Amino acid sequence: MKTEQEREAHRRFVQALQHEHLTCAKPGCGGPMDVIDHTPHSARVKSYEATCERCHTVEKITGREEHAPAWDVASITMMAEMHLLHEQPSCPYDDTPITFISLPNPRRKARYRLQCYYCGRHTEMNWPPPEAKR
Numbered sequence: 001m002k003t004e005q006e007r008e009a010h011r012r013f014v015q016a017l018q019h020e021h022l023t024c025a026k027p028g029c030g031g032p033m034d035v036i037d038h039t040p041h042s043a044r045v046k047s048y049e050a051t052c053e054r055c056h057t058v059e060k061i062t063g064r065e066e067h068a069p070a071w072d073v074a075s076i077t078m079m080a081e082m083h084l085l086h087e088q089p090s091c092p093y094d095d096t097p098i099t100f101i102s103l104p105n106p107r108r109k110a111r112y113r114l115q116c117y118y119c120g121r122h123t124e125m126n127w128p129p130p131e132a133k134r
Ligand SMILES: [Zn+2]
Pocket: 024, 025, 026, 029, 030, 031, 052, 053, 054, 055, 056, 057
């Protein structure tokens, strides 16, 4: 079970991930925050640094890397199907919105990487996924 503090940290992570406005968490401030993505190029987990424009508090917002247990086929299929329906799938372990990244396709076959930037779980699949063809 997550603590209230962990839930709040996750909520702020999702806001940063979705480029939503973050407000300063310092009591009595509530100023707008300037969020910079500090994620290294090859990293699977995102890290941000938010700076309050009013009181200049700096807050680090990062995911929590966790790879086990991996996504199973059923949850990967469900994420793909939601994406096909233009809905936003989320990671079954931490409820973070999944990012779909289109990969270079040498044989004109679409390939996607599904990535959770919070826990770092990811997988690749051909597109459309064979399970979705009905
Ligand atoms: Zn502030």
